[in-house]
Amino acid sequence: MLKNVLGNFQSIVQTCLKYGQKPNLQYSVRRYAASKRFYKNTGILHSEGRFEVTLDQRKLKTPKGNLFYVESEPLALAVAAEWDKQVTNIVPSTMHLTGLCSTVLDNPNKLTKDDIVNKIMKYLETDTILYISGEEDDLYDVQLREWKPILDWFCQKFNVEIESSNNFDGPKISSEAKEILMKHLMSYNIWAIHGFLFAIEALKSVILGLTCAERHISVEKAVLLSRLEEEYQGKRWGRIEWAHEMNQQDTQARVAAGILFVYLNSSLTMVKKKAKAV
Structure with missing residues (x-):
């Protein structure tokens, strides 16, 4: 059923x-x-x-x-x-x-919807895909190739101005962008907002969370993009396969649960x- x-x-x-x-x-x-x-x-x-x-x-x-x-x-x-x-x-x-x-x-914790949305927005300042490697090496090339198309799509979809960074100055996020994204999140009910927070905490990325919720990328793709540096370092220096697989599956499960929670608490159909x- x-x-x-x-x-x-x-x-x-x-x-x-x-x-x-x-x-x-x-x-x-x-x-x-x-x-x-x-x-x-x-x-x-x-x-x-x-x-x-x-x-x-x-x-x-x-x-x-x-x-x-x-x-x-x-x-x-x-x-x-x-x-x-x-x-x-x-x-x-x-x-x-x-x-x-x-x-x-x-x-x-007696949280209101405003509290949760503000908590989500804090993740934007440290969003995973907004921080590219400071050196123009192989990791830099991988991140630029994989993350830039996502960021470009996101900015066009939500009509916002956000630029990634590869230095200590941090990413450029306009105040208008923050306002637009806050309004978008506030349009959902508190149940769906909890789902967003759960997925975004797992991904450490507002951009990947919202992009996944918009069905532009799959849960598996969102998790892979959130772990680019870890995947790169693992291939370069080696890793403990069972621990890596367990961590990846755990993240996929949490993101899937969060996104599904958004869908089932916001779609009238x-x-x-x-x-x-x-």
């Missing part, structure tokens, strides 16, 4: 569920930590215009004990799928969507409300 409802987003869901390992959501998953699977079946329930997740006949609760609910049926199905993938033990670190939902519902049918 999840596959039929999500359609074109299925590849992102698969990445999210397959590689979920170490989300930075310590608060949200703490309540579910290290316990045996106590349920046989997972499901969703439509109630009062929103969707709840069930474990057998029990309704899922947040870490604070609040009722766990979402307004998007596909998101509810994806959360249920996270719980269904738990085999013998419940491993909270594999459930990024559950953690994101719980963070929004409980809001443990994906949010299914049945209030009129009740």
Whole structure:
């Protein structure tokens, strides 16, 4: 059923569920930590215009004990799928969507949408793809070749002026660009904003996060672009393959979860409300 409802987003869901390992959501998953699977079946329930997740006949609760609910049926199905993938033990670190939902519902740090958008915008000043190698070497060539087309597309898409830097002066970001990007982010609801923050924190790049959300690049491509220097140094000096692969998969899972969270909380075609049918 999840596959039929999500359609074109299925590849992102698969990445999210397959590689979920170490989300930075310590608060949200703490309540579910290290316990045996106590349920046989997972499901969703439509109630009062929103969707709840069930474990057998029990309704899922947040870490604070609040009722766990979402307004998007596909998101509810994806959360249920996270719980269904738990085999013998419940491993909270594999459930990024559950953690994101719980963070929004409980809001443990009492953050407003303005707070979260301001936090996102701080990443723009240190955006990964705005800092090119200071020496015109092979790394410089790779970064320029891979990052410049993304930055050019981004500036054209959002009609902003941003220039990367290869010196200590830092990138040039116009005040108008900051205002435009803030307005763009503020147009989303607080649920979607949490998704943006989660993906952008993983990528360390506002530009890659928004470009991925606009579907100009895939999650896998966004992660690869965010790790260009690491990939370059690894090929040059060697690396521990299992650690490298684990880190890459973890980042892909977090970015996929964040972007999917944006989609499922902002697209009218994906949010299914049945209030009129009740």
